Amino acid sequence: MTRAYKNKVLFFRILVLVIILGGWEGSTRMGWIDPFFFGQPSGIAAKLYDWTVNGTSIGPLWLQVWVTLYEATIGFLIGSGLGIFCGIVLGRNAFLSDIFSIYIKIGNSIPRVVLGSIFIISLGLGIWSKVALAVVMVFFVVFGNAFQGVREADKNIIANARILGANNWQITTGVVIPSALTWILASLHVSFGFALIGAIVGEFLGAKQGMGLLIATAQGTFDANGVFAAMILVAVVALAMEAILTLAENRLVSWRPEVLRE
Amino acid sequence: MAGVARRFATPSGIISALEDFNLTIAEGEFVAIVGPTGCGKSTTLGLVAGLSKPQAGTVSLFGAPVAGIDPRVGFVFQQDALFPWRNVLKNVCAGPLFRGLGKTEAEAQARDWLTRVGLAAFETSFPHQLSGGMKKRVALAQTFINGPRVLLMDEPFSALDVQTRELMQQELLALWEQNKAAVLFVTHDLDEAILLADRVAVLTSRPARVKSVYKIDLPRPRVVGELRFDPRFIAIAQQLHEDLKEEVMKAREAIPA
Numbered sequence: 001m002t003r004a005y006k007n008k009v010l011f012f013r014i015l016v017l018v019i020i021l022g023g024w025e026g027s028t029r030m031g032w033i034d035p036f037f038f039g040q041p042s043g044i045a046a047k048l049y050d051w052t053v054n055g056t057s058i059g060p061l062w063l064q065v066w067v068t069l070y071e072a073t074i075g076f077l078i079g080s081g082l083g084i085f086c087g088i089v090l091g092r093n094a095f096l097s098d099i100f101s102i103y104i105k106i107g108n109s110i111p112r113v114v115l116g117s118i119f120i121i122s123l124g125l126g127i128w129s130k131v132a133l134a135v136v137m138v139f140f141v142v143f144g145n146a147f148q149g150v151r152e153a154d155k156n157i158i159a160n161a162r163i164l165g166a167n168n169w170q171i172t173t174g175v176v177i178p179s180a181l182t183w184i185l186a187s188l189h190v191s192f193g194f195a196l197i198g199a200i201v202g203e204f205l206g207a208k209q210g211m212g213l214l215i216a217t218a219q220g221t222f223d224a225n226g227v228f229a230a231m232i233l234v235a236v237v238a239l240a241m242e243a244i245l246t247l248a249e250n251r252l253v254s255w256r257p258e259v260l261r262e
Numbered sequence: 263m264a265g266v267a268r269r270f271a272t273p274s275g276i277i278s279a280l281e282d283f284n285l286t287i288a289e290g291e292f293v294a295i296v297g298p299t300g301c302g303k304s305t306t307l308g309l310v311a312g313l314s315k316p317q318a319g320t321v322s323l324f325g326a327p328v329a330g331i332d333p334r335v336g337f338v339f340q341q342d343a344l345f346p347w348r349n350v351l352k353n354v355c356a357g358p359l360f361r362g363l364g365k366t367e368a369e370a371q372a373r374d375w376l377t378r379v380g381l382a383a384f385e386t387s388f389p390h391q392l393s394g395g396m397k398k399r400v401a402l403a404q405t406f407i408n409g410p411r412v413l414l415m416d417e418p419f420s421a422l423d424v425q426t427r428e429l430m431q432q433e434l435l436a437l438w439e440q441n442k443a444a445v446l447f448v449t450h451d452l453d454e455a456i457l458l459a460d461r462v463a464v465l466t467s468r469p470a471r472v473k474s475v476y477k478i479d480l481p482r483p484r485v486v487g488e489l490r491f492d493p494r495f496i497a498i499a500q501q502l503h504e505d506l507k508e509e510v511m512k513a514r515e516a517i518p519a
Contacts (some may be wrong), residue, residue, distance in 0.1 A: 037325065060358055118320060154343075155341055156341050156342075156343040157343050157344075157345060158337070159311075159313055159337070159343070160343035160344075160404075161345075161356070161360070162313070162331055162403075163311060163313075163335060163336065163337040164356050164357035164360055164404065164408065165333060165357055165360035165361040165408065166356075166360040167360070170360050174345075174356075174360075175345065178347040179346075179347070181347075204441070253347070
């Protein structure tokens with residue numbers, strides 16, 4: 001890609017942003033829409049500034065971000081670890097998968113957000129109820145992909161490994177896991193978002209700290225700007241984690257053909 | 263060890279790929295199997311490799327029945343079966359490593375084999391960066407490094423272009439002259455079968471039986487590129503073509519087009 005093309009893309013990206021934000025701000029100033037209900041970019045910016053400098057009504061801003069990120073990350077690690085492990089075990093063992101597939105299907109069909117209430121009751125208002133909700137949100141996505149990835153592993157390559165002398169364990173670690181890795185990594189991308197949703201919904205339902213509580217508080221005081229400001233922060237966190245995951249992915253699957261670009 | 267005997271008879275239920283199939287291969291002999299499409303050529307190899315079991319009859323290797331995968335067997339697949347996440351060197355040393363050899367020793371052996379197939383400069387490349395012929399060379403090195411006594415090849419060169427195929431055939435002959443494994447080479451290319459093999463077995467259309475076996479007494483070492491125009495080669499090829507054509511016609515009648 002040429003430099004000129006990149007600049008052009010950048011220019012139009014900024015233009016789109018300016019039009020949207022400008023239109024929003026302009027409409028509220030002209031009195032077409034009510035900033036009380038729909039917020040206002042300048043108001044959101046002021047809110048973010050206020051939170052950063054003076055802290056929020058429930059404590060310092062960084063602490064809220066940190067708590068939510070902490071819950072989501074722990075939930076993500078546990079959920080994806082369990083998901084990968086169960087996916088590979090069930091994917092490799094037809095007997096176990098015949099036994100458990102029905103329960104996984106049932107578990108997957110329950111709207112998992114509802115479990116949040118159970119977790120709040122059993123694990124309390126602290127971080128562990130949110131971690132638990134993040135775990136169940138992440139688990140099924142990662143499990144499904146890991147399982148499918150294991151099942152899709154090339155039969156020829158497995159036969160080849162077997163003839164070259166690999167035992168079952170070597171086939172699992174040397175052939176099945178690397179070939180399922182692409183699938184697993186794809187699910188990890190999506191599932192950090194799910195972990196974040198789990199943590200925030202958990203905080204909605206009942207918490208002492210966190211972004212979810214911040215949003216709930218803003219909602220309770222009809223503070224539209226506050227909701228948007230918290231939303232932006234969540235988006236920033238999600239994007240930052242996404243970037244970190246992409247870096248990790250590129251390191252792990254460096255063998256993949258590079259996408260050709262003109 | 264006097265000789266290698268393998269026999270199979272597989273009258274399975276609905277579709278029988280092989281029926282009352284008898285073939286014996288001597289140690290160090292190169293036997294090619296030709297036959298109409300879908301007649302059960304690959305099934306035969308799967309049975310010898312221990313990847314599948316016969317419903318009737320016995321498949322024997324070195325006088326003992328095949329029970330599971332035998333470490334003395336090597337298999338070169340039709341499709342690409344390299345590990346795409348390993349580089350060329352790691353692909354070639356996969357076999358020794360699986361079999362419990364130390365890393366240094368395995369890599370040294372792998373380097374030696376890569377040199378023999380002319381890919382020493384590519385040891386850090388990944389399979390997707392190689393051409394079709396190069397991938398086949400890696401596959402050959404990967405198989406030969408285990409020193410197989412029985413080599414099964416399932417249309418290994420069918421996906422290559424004509425020039426590359428000829429080169430690979432020559433290369434295979436060179437490797438085999440050193441290794442002297444018993445080879446069972448499945449192909450649909452009659453010329454390839456005659457050029458490479460000591461004996462060519464023509465199979466019937468499904469269910470496959472050995473229709474006839476031809477002894478190819480062309481002298482070795484053979485030069486694939488020259489032999490192709492040798493009158494003796496042409497005579498054998500003509501005879502086999504007639505034989506095979508009959509079966510191909512039968513196979514065609516059996517499947518409504």
